Amino acid sequence: MTNHWGDLKNADTILVMGCNPASNHPISMRWIMKAKQRGGKLICVDPRFTQTAAVADLYAPIRSGTDIAFLGGMINYILERNLFFKDYVVQYTDAPFLVHPDFKMPGDLDGVFSGYNEKDTKYDRKTWAYQLDEKGVPRKDPTLKDPNCVFHLLKKHYSRYTLDTVTRITGTPKDKCEAVYSAIGSTGKPDRVATGCYAMGWTQHTVGVQNIRAFTIIQLLLGNMGLAGGGVNALRGEGNVQGSTDHGLLFHIWTGYNPTPTASVSTLKEYNEKFTPTAKEPKSVNWWGNRPKYIASYLKAIYGDNATKENDFGYALLPKLDDGMNASWLALFARMYRDQFEGFFAWGMNPACSSPGAGKVREALGKLKWMVNVNLYDNETASFWRGPGMKPEQIQTEVFLLPCCSSIEKEGSISNSSRLVQWRYKAIEPVGRSMPDAEILNELYFRVKKLYEKEKGAFPDPILKLTWDYGEKDRNGKIKHLDIHKVAMEINGYYQEDVYDKTVNPPKLIGRKGDLVPNFVSLRNDGSTSSGNWLYCGSYTLKDGKPVNMMARRGKEDPTGLGLHPNWAWAWPLNRRIIYNRASVDPNGNPWDPNRAVIRWKPANTVTGAPARWEGDIPDGPAPPLAEKDGKLPFIMKPLGVGTIFGAGLGDGPFPEHYEPLESPVVSNPMSKKHRVNPTIPMARLQAMAKDPSFLFSFDYERYPIVATTYRVSEHWQTGVMTRHLPWLLEMQPQMFIEMSLELAAEKGIRNGDTVAVTSARGELSGVAIVTDRFRSFKVMDTTIHQVGMPWCFGWQYPADGSGGDSANLLIPFMGDPNTLIPESKAFMVNIRKIAGQRSAMQNERGQS
């Protein structure tokens, strides 16, 4: 989230699209209701009539996988009617920047941008670039009239997204579409703000990143980024998925979003050269220019005294990817299926239910020599060998199921969706002989290290040199009980030596060796500081010489009245509650909307002598506002300091373009005759690789004519491992169900409460039919398209009698977004059939459901 949960109350218009907060983030509705009470409007755009839709002021149906068409139409609507916020757009975005004269768009090239190479399905992005002047700064046209400026290109690109075209694709009634456009478009004024919330309904598509980009463009055009009640808000799923991502539990990043190095980046110097952006724009802060400080501090944190300037701070000890190598989820399981791995950890995860193509994942687990699963409960992954269709005697995988304890049986912090890092305490001792995950990690660290000390082996240095100073050791050298506060402090970082400010004479001591570093501004690239994750630097700091856990703070003050609560816990970066907040003020530092002032520039007071300063939230960098001397542009994480409408960094196009989902009922894409699906998906290559190509995806709309999508229910969480075992929750949602419209049910002879089978190219699943008015068919390109939906929280292992059903992920294609490889779980094709009649379904004349 760029903003935060409580900030939803500050919005005039809330677009909920690609998410269902009433079911999946129920407490967010507290703040949405407060916005409504203030006169705000809640808009819900969704393929089905959700719990959120039920309380929305406006609901618009949309066919799964057509969000870019819908949002593209909105961009067109905003530009055609001049509803955008011109001052903001000209000064704070790249709209006036001139683009390479040879840049061409899908309207010119039948569905692709310039530079497309059909053979390797990739773009040569040479023409996706700004025109630079002699100083290397983009050329601009602040009048926005130049035909090569971003604004003009944007307008041209989306002029193809007329209301007629858009609604033919999305199946949304025209009046609903226009009502949504007009409500969002009304916020392109300084005193009107819209926010947008999304979740997996936008990300789990082959155009996932571009879905989000499309809405980001809208928010930039309307001047809604950085403002209270604005922003682009990802409603993240897992309790600590923000933190686990911040801490680099993905193949492509280390902690703090520093890229994982590849083979050819063989020294730290090369790493810094390759990954540190430089800014020729003098008014740009270019925060990522600090990357070398963060990397050096990270390496110092994990290798301590073994990390020296001479040995590149241990850079070579860490594993590197091959150049161009993808080790993401889908690739990982494809490799497991092809026998690449002997060993596998599923730590606090249940991939046998959560992964797309779950059926093949279950098979893949059988190809391992050994697997470690750490969990609170037995689950479909740990017990895969005794699952449906498995022959245990033939499965040679050795499985260790290690019991961890729950969050109330240990201490530590988690980061919520708005980057708020909160400390939680231990209420009871671990159940049975379960252990905190940290203790299990401590045991494994120690035991593996001991083996290498004793027996040597392949390159033991990275293991033997690792720092692990988290408490008192026993006589074997093992940490008896891992002190989690010491880990938190290592993440924050220390001065590794006495550090002086040498710009003054005599040099002044800034930090003493062993002291906690106050914040990431103090980090250095010379090895004199450490920080396990620069983003969390400032979360555990010294106050009056004593360490203070900022994440445990419970101050309730709300000085701005906007709900920022600056003394409650701690938010990264630097306790900032709304990121990009410098865009909430005009170039003089005055809030665009004085009634919702996130920050405000207070010029120096000539009477009292008080220096000029920012008031309100922690600003995005201390520099003065743009119009002041040394003033800086607002988007400090962007090398050019402005919000980017022209997304040249993505692999599949600088502007979002509508393509059909891999599996869709639409034979040809009305936006392009030639390219039905995202042209950067390496379809041919992948299909050649897979033994059974239909497993990846199957374009067979005759066999599978019905659009399907998946979702969650309030009562279960993710695959349900942590909720199916709770009798009170299972009572409310005991069993797999398939929701469908009255029309489709009638066509298939299905009644409410019947047992039905859903089939895709990947597998089959059964569940109870819910026949409901909340599902409707769509009129798409003059054809009637049916859709069904189902939750993915069930699994065969529990309830133990198998009554719950199984995971909807058994049906999901094994393919995803070309940028992130997030699987396309939200739009795929199935067929359904009745397999058994109802056993006295609850039905009254209104068809309760």
Place this chain on the structure above:
Amino acid sequence: MKINRRSFLKLSGATAGTFMMGGLGFDLSPVKAYARELRIKKGKETTTICCYCSVGCGILVHTLEGKVINAEGDPDHPVNEGSLCSKGSTISQMATNESRLRKPLYRAPGAKAWKEVEWDWALDRVARRIKDTRDRTFKPTVRTTVREKFAAESAEESGLYRETFADVEKEFVVNRAEGIAHVGSAALDNEECYLVQKLVRSWGLVHVEHQARL
């Protein structure tokens, strides 16, 4: 008199006046104090953050003699202000749950059932597996083709700076354990996530993924 909903309604107008007098056996006056001791009165209160979605609601956990007896919203918490959804409202059942794993379980290759094992045994065996696989599948270097700058020249007459590149095959250090993959977890605390990435990367793993990719 037989009383049911219907007759209650029929009678209502006519007999309303008699209620106060207890004519239908309805007596308002001897109201009783219904006393039941607040069951959390002696409990200890611990604050936590909900383990489910990413809203990050505050929860008060009440414990008595080391057992969880209640859990409800933390009224001081600025995000949920005491409220909770169905999942947050029932987290007490997580601690009192019979399904919770209480000991490590082990499944030998080809076995048809789980076996309870001791921690020490399980951890030693896992450590052994990690080392053996790592040693067997460790890849210190790879040969790969990279595009390198071959020459650079400035053509004085045109003022253009020109670089020439060539594809060169070279050997690079990767120090990778190829045979082990790790997924997880967004269900861990920050400190634990940090330890996971530190530990598995020290072992040389690059196939490191978790929920954020899904």
Place this chain on the structure above:
Amino acid sequence: MIARKSFFIDTTKCTGCRGCQAACKQWNQNPATKTRQQGMYQNPPDLSTATFKLVRFSSGTGPSGDPEWYFFPDQCRHCIYPPCKMAADEKAPGSVILDVQTRAVIYDPAVKVSPEAFKAIRAICPFDIPRYDEKSGRMAKCTMCVDRVSEGMLPACVKTCPTGAMQFGDRGTIRKMAEERLDEVRKIYGRASLVVPEAVRVIFLLKDYPEKYYEYAATEDVRGITRKTALKQLLHPFAAVEEWIG
């Protein structure tokens, strides 16, 4: 002394998250029952001696042609003049009591009730709330969390409600809140109404006809005479008394 209490349940703010249903089970330590999916979200299917609070789900197509989905967090209304007490006082004396402070209608778990007596008690309830455990011979339903309320705490369901759909407080405040909210809601939903606010301590605000939510959402009689009207007739003479009761 605690002022006489009331609830305001504003269904226009209810999102069906079932936090209340879960919190009610949790606080009362009521067991989960074995359920199955029966073609709807609502589960368990009905109130029981183990389920005092149940969110009823009802969907259909509204007059505009759009879908509608209504959530009705059902519970005992804690009638000001509880008919169940009237029946109980005759058929099972002492089984239904009025709490002196809050005026909560309480089914005393210490008192055994015969199946016949229970039949009469359930039959007279306009909202079909009383439930009975044949094995133990005890009746059970919502207790207004009197144990919490008498310690100055909110009932578990009200406290947990994320959206402000459920409010609890002194009767005067709650009635005013309900009337004011009704005025607001009426501007958008012409059919909006409060369900017999003068007769009950749990006042529901519905934006549509009661029967769209649930058979017993309001007090509709089979013959077309609304229970609402009947209750009004019933209670009218006591308008002044009601104010006194508070």
